[in-house]
Amino acid sequence: MSINSIYGLFVSGLSSSNPLTFLVSVVAYAIIIMVIMSVFAYLFGWVERKLIAKAQYRHGPTYVGKFGILQNLADLIKLIAKEKMVPSNANRILFALAPQILVAMATLLILLLPFSPTLQATNLGVGLLAIFVILGFTPILLFIAAFSSGNKFADISGQRSVLLLISYELPMMLVIASVALIANGYNLQHIIAGQSKFAYAFIMPIGLFIFFVTMLAELERTPFDLREADSELIAGWLTDMSAPYYALSLLLDYTRMFLGGLLIAILFFGGWSGPLLPPAAWLVIKAFLIALFIIIIRVTLVRMRIDRVLRFGWAWLIPLALINLVLTYVLFG
Amino acid sequence: MSVTRINVGPVHPSTHGVFRMVVDVDGDTVLGVEPHIGFLHRGVEKLVENRMYLQCPPYMEKLDYIAPMAMGDSYISVVEKALGVEVKPKAQYVRLILLELQRIASHLLWLGTLCNDIGQMFTGFMWGFRDRDIILRLLEDATGQRMFYVNMRLGGLVRDLPADFEEHALKTLDYLEGRLADYTDLLEKNPIFMERMKGIGILKAEDAKDLGVTGPVLRASGVSYDVRKNNPYYAYAALNFRPAIQGSGDNFARYKVRMLEMAESIRLVREAFKRMPDGDATGMQIRLITPKAQNRISTVSRECPRGEQFLYLVADPQKAYRFSIRSPTFINLAALSHISKGQRFADIIAILGTLDLVMGDVDK
Numbered sequence: 001m002s003i004n005s006i007y008g009l010f011v012s013g014l015s016s017s018n019p020l021t022f023l024v025s026v027v028a029y030a031i032i033i034m035v036i037m038s039v040f041a042y043l044f045g046w047v048e049r050k051l052i053a054k055a056q057y058r059h060g061p062t063y064v065g066k067f068g069i070l071q072n073l074a075d076l077i078k079l080i081a082k083e084k085m086v087p088s089n090a091n092r093i094l095f096a097l098a099p100q101i102l103v104a105m106a107t108l109l110i111l112l113l114p115f116s117p118t119l120q121a122t123n124l125g126v127g128l129l130a131i132f133v134i135l136g137f138t139p140i141l142l143f144i145a146a147f148s149s150g151n152k153f154a155d156i157s158g159q160r161s162v163l164l165l166i167s168y169e170l171p172m173m174l175v176i177a178s179v180a181l182i183a184n185g186y187n188l189q190h191i192i193a194g195q196s197k198f199a200y201a202f203i204m205p206i207g208l209f210i211f212f213v214t215m216l217a218e219l220e221r222t223p224f225d226l227r228e229a230d231s232e233l234i235a236g237w238l239t240d241m242s243a244p245y246y247a248l249s250l251l252l253d254y255t256r257m258f259l260g261g262l263l264i265a266i267l268f269f270g271g272w273s274g275p276l277l278p279p280a281a282w283l284v285i286k287a288f289l290i291a292l293f294i295i296i297i298r299v300t301l302v303r304m305r306i307d308r309v310l311r312f313g314w315a316w317l318i319p320l321a322l323i324n325l326v327l328t329y330v331l332f333g
Numbered sequence: 334m335s336v337t338r339i340n341v342g343p344v345h346p347s348t349h350g351v352f353r354m355v356v357d358v359d360g361d362t363v364l365g366v367e368p369h370i371g372f373l374h375r376g377v378e379k380l381v382e383n384r385m386y387l388q389c390p391p392y393m394e395k396l397d398y399i400a401p402m403a404m405g406d407s408y409i410s411v412v413e414k415a416l417g418v419e420v421k422p423k424a425q426y427v428r429l430i431l432l433e434l435q436r437i438a439s440h441l442l443w444l445g446t447l448c449n450d451i452g453q454m455f456t457g458f459m460w461g462f463r464d465r466d467i468i469l470r471l472l473e474d475a476t477g478q479r480m481f482y483v484n485m486r487l488g489g490l491v492r493d494l495p496a497d498f499e500e501h502a503l504k505t506l507d508y509l510e511g512r513l514a515d516y517t518d519l520l521e522k523n524p525i526f527m528e529r530m531k532g533i534g535i536l537k538a539e540d541a542k543d544l545g546v547t548g549p550v551l552r553a554s555g556v557s558y559d560v561r562k563n564n565p566y567y568a569y570a571a572l573n574f575r576p577a578i579q580g581s582g583d584n585f586a587r588y589k590v591r592m593l594e595m596a597e598s599i600r601l602v603r604e605a606f607k608r609m610p611d612g613d614a615t616g617m618q619i620r621l622i623t624p625k626a627q628n629r630i631s632t633v634s635r636e637c638p639r640g641e642q643f644l645y646l647v648a649d650p651q652k653a654y655r656f657s658i659r660s661p662t663f664i665n666l667a668a669l670s671h672i673s674k675g676q677r678f679a680d681i682i683a684i685l686g687t688l689d690l691v692m693g694d695v696d697k
Contacts, residue, residue, distance in 0.1 A: 056459035152339050156678065159360070222454060223525050231347045231450050232682045300519070302526050303452025305679050306361060 026111070026122070034107050040284075041254035045072045048254075048295050055299040079250075082243030089150035090240065098145030099241070099248040102138065106255045109134050113262050114188050116272050116279035128186040131263070132176055135218060138256075139165040142227060146237035157236030160226045160306050164217055167313030168224075172214040174321035175207045178328040179267050192271035201268040203332070206324040208268045210317055215260045217309070220253075221294050223301040224309060231303070257294060261287030336364060339678075343372055347450050347682045350692035354669070354681075361678050366670040370663075373696040381656040386412050386623050387487075389653075394481045396660065397694040399442055400638045401481050402435035402472070404694075407635040407642050409485035410566070415648040416487065417627030424489035424614040425567040430605050431475060431484075432567075433598040434502070437509065438468040439638035440591045443689045444516060447588065450686035451529050452679075457519065464512050471505055474498055486616030487623065493614045499606050506599045513595060520588075530585035534672045534684040537582055546665045548640025549594060550688060553579045553586035560636035572604050584680075587687035625650050639689055640665055662694045 016022050046061070046069055053060030061068025086092050112127055112134075114120040124130055139161045146158030179200060183191040194200075201208045217224040228236040235241075238249055265271060265286035272279030274286075304312070342353035351372035357364040377396060381389045393408040394401035406428060413420065420428070445461025469479050475494055476484040484491045520526045536546070541554040551558055559576035561569040577593035579586035626648035634643045640661025647655035665688050673681050 052454065052456075056456050057463050058459060152337060155337070156339075156358075156361075222452065225452070226679075229452060229679065231452055232341075232679050234346060298454050299456045301453070301523060302448070302520075302529060303679070304525050305529060305677055307677065308528055 030107065030111055033110055037107060037110060037255050037258065038251065040258055041251050042072055044254050044258065044288075044291060045250070047292070051292070051295050052299050055296075076247055079243040079247035084244050085242040087150055087240045091148040091150070094144055094148035096245070098141055098148060099245050099252065102141055102145070103248055103252050103255065105134055105137065105141070106252060106259055109259055110255075110262065112188075113266060114192065114271065115283055117189065120189075123187065123189055126186045127188040128176055128180060128191065128267075132173060136165070136169060138218070142237055146227075149237065149240040151240045153233045153235075153239045154237045157227045157229075157233050157239075160229075161237070163306055163310060164224065164226060167310045168214040168217040168317070171210050171313060171317035171321040172218070174318070174325050175211045175214070176267075178204060178207055178321075178325045181325070181328050182332045188266060188271070192266060192273060195270040196273065199268060199270045204324055204328055206320055207328070208264075210321050210324065211267065212264060213317065215264060216294065216297070217313075219256050219260045219294070221257070222298040223304045225303060226306050226309065229303055257291050258287055260294070261290040264290050335359070341681075347685065349446060349685070349690055352690065352692050352695075356673075356678065356681060358678050363673050363676050363678055363681055366673040366681060368666055368669055370666070370692070370695050373692045375693075375697070377697050378656050378658055382653050385621055385652045386416075387619070387621055390483050390485065391481065394483060395693060396658070396697060397637065397639065397662070397691045398480070399691050400435050400439040402431055402484075403439075403635065403637040403642070405483060405485050406432055407633060407637065407644055409487065410635065411631055411633040411644040411646045412623075413487055414631040414633055415626050415628050415646050416624050418487045418617070418624070420567070421489045421612065421614060421616075422610050423493075423612040424616065426605050426609040427490055427494055427614045428485070429567045429569065429572075430494075430502070430602050430609075431472065433602050433605075434468050434471060436638045437595050437598050438465045438472070440595050441465040441468070443591060443638075443686075447683075447686040448520070450682045451526065457516070460512075460516070460519075464509060467505055467508070471498075471502055474501065486618070489614050489616030491616065502602065503606065506602060510596070510599055513592065513599075517592065527585070529680070529683055530588055530687075531583060532581075533584045533680050534676060534687065535581070535583045536668055536672050540671060541582065541668070544664070544668050544671060546640065546668050547661050548636070548638070548665065549577075549590040550587055550640065550665050550668065552576060553590045554582035555580040560634050560641050564634060566633075566635065568605060568608070571608065572601055574601060584683055584687045587689075591689075623651060637661055639691065639694065658697055660694045660697060662688075662690045663697070666690055666695055 016025065049071070050060040050067070061071030064070040064074045086095055109131055112120070112122070112124065112131055114123070142161045143158045146154040146161060179191060180186050182200065182203065183194040216222075220227050226236075228238060233239070238246060241249060262283065265283055269286050272283040274282035277285070337358050339356045339358060340353065341356055342348040343351040348354070353369040353372070355367045355369065357366075375395070377392050380392050384392075390405045390408055394405045396404045441461045441464050443461075445458040445465075448457025448461070449455060472482065473479050475498055476482040476491070478484070536550065536554050538554045538556050541551050541556060547558070555578065557576065557578050560566070561574055562576050565574075575597065577590045577597055579589050629648060631646050631648065632644065634641055641659075642661055643659035645655075645657040645659075646653050669685065669688060672684050676684065
């Protein structure tokens with residue numbers, strides 16, 4: 001069987017009405033996505049280390065493998081080989097489960113994203129809404145993870161997680177609503193098809209700005225990395241995580257960063273559409289570039305304070321998002 | 334909300350050494366900070382009392398290990414005063430140059446750690462350390478050591494500056510001037526940085542005087558007091574020195590004072606090179622036995638990078654009978670709990686950063 005025919009079988013399985021065929025294809029797809037995700041997270045971890053090192057006049061990893069490309073693998077092996085410790089006053093089950101659920105949810109989100117006109121686990125009519133709902137769960141899970149560890153620094157981190165949630169979730173939802181308004185629905189394929197002439201980035205730059213900023217907050221990236229604020233909270237909700245869980249959290253970090261890139265690429269930069277290269281490649285390239293931009297922000301900016309984030313969210317982002325919504329409605333509605 | 338008591342340190346990314354503080358927070362608002370010190374206490378005062386004068390500089394330099402030159406200088410100055418030794422004219426200029434270079438190095442390290450404290454991903458930190466290292470290389474040229482120089486001798490230095498030192502130093506200063514502009518661009522053009530610094534952790538001039546803080550922390554509160562100006566030593570009186578003063582007393586003022594001080598130090602070193610007299614800068618080349626002490630009690634006050642260091646020495650013929658150090662950071666630390674009340678938890682770390690503590694100096 002050639003690759004093309006396997007791909008065809010796979011895609012037809014994903015759109016099959018036979019529940020068993022569908023289930024088998026989705027599980028296979030999920031496994032493939034997870035493998036690709038891990039490879040991406042791995043590569044991205046290396047790119048980030050190299051890029052940050054460049055900005056700081058360092059070399060970054062050099063010794064393990066060519067250009068230190070195997071350094072992250074070495075770190076991973078080290079972390080996994082270490083002892084699994086759970087603090088005595090932690091809730092053992094939640095403490096162990098939370099990072100795993102978080103990784104699973106990030107993967108679930110990626111399953112819902114279209115990598116090509118046909119390559120998608122399921123083309124939900126309300127795909128964008130579903131993604132938003134699952135994204136909204138993440139801070140709550142982080143909150144649970146933080147409280148389950150029974151550490152005071154993690155407690156503060158959990159409180160901040162909830163505060164962050166109420167400051168960025170609303171503007172993000174308003175932007176999503178205005179995207180849906182232009183695209184006439186929440187279907188992700190429609191949203192991409194709607195950008196065949198102009199990417200939404202050019203139609204509503206304000207929306208892109210707000211979505212990007214809220215995405216930074218969602219991904220806990222500088223200047224909103226308040227949950228893991230290393231200077232005051234040591235590592236926030238990760239303070240008491242021993243090595244294997246920490247390895248998972250690192251995987252989660254990069255997976256979510258890629259996810260953020262993918263979402264922005266789909267909603268504002270035409271998703272998989274692009275000339276010459278296959279659609280999935282276009283989407284990954286776009287996501288990669290957006291994630292690179294997030295790293296550049298990371299090495300430049302300092303951390304915001306939590307009350308300022310709240311004020312920024314309510315006093316600037318929400319009014320801006322409302323203006324964006326109204327403008328979108330008046331111009332394109 | 335209930336009061337949560339959080340123990341920060343002694344092992345914590347932002348306590349700059351082994352420092353522990355107990356912070357009471359209500360949500361995110363700080364109700365009180367209680368510093369706990371003494372983890373790095375080495376009994377330097379007692380050590381000095383049990384050794385001959387010239388055995389002590391290495392101990393003294395380990396007090397403020399970020400600015401060892403200043404520590405060694407103030408110790409040798411108080412011994413010179415006790416023994417009645419005059420510093421050679423050229424040595425006065427050479428010491429001034431080395432001290433000011435040390436001040437820049439010290440402030441660069443402070444700037445780097447401050448960037449980390451307010452949550453930058455090690456960029457400012459690496460930049461600061463990298464530029465500091467260039468100065469350390471200069472000082473290595475001059476003294477033979479990167480960090481703990483022990484190059485002060487009674488009446489001068491262990492050796493004169495090398496022939497090409499001036500050229501290297503001036504080149505380095507030109508480079509540093511450009512870098513200072515880079516730092517200003519990186520930080521002051523960043524609204525988030527300004528938001529974290531302006532209006533945070535205000536120390537009023539009155540409170541600053543009452544608490545006895547000195548150095549950049551005091552000048553940031555608008556008090557014009559700099560030992561180099563008010564009680565000049567070495568060649569400071571001859572040079573056209575202007576202390577950096579800000580009025581607002583907040584984090585930003587403390588940051589700005591140090592930035593201005595670095596620029597001022599660059600200017601001072603350049604001027605000192607121009608006015609440096611010819612002659613010899615080497616001090617007394619003696620190993621152990623010093624001239625007999627002339628004054629029973631001598632005191633000396635020096636503007637170290639972190640504030641005013643005041644040394645008190647009761648002299649026996651060959652060693653100190655009683656020796657006491659007023660370390661600037663120990664007194665400046667007292668301002669921490671005063672400033673911190675009512676601030677946000679995240680700002681405590683920034684305030685700690687702008688106070689610029691070195692635990693070796695605090696604990697003595």
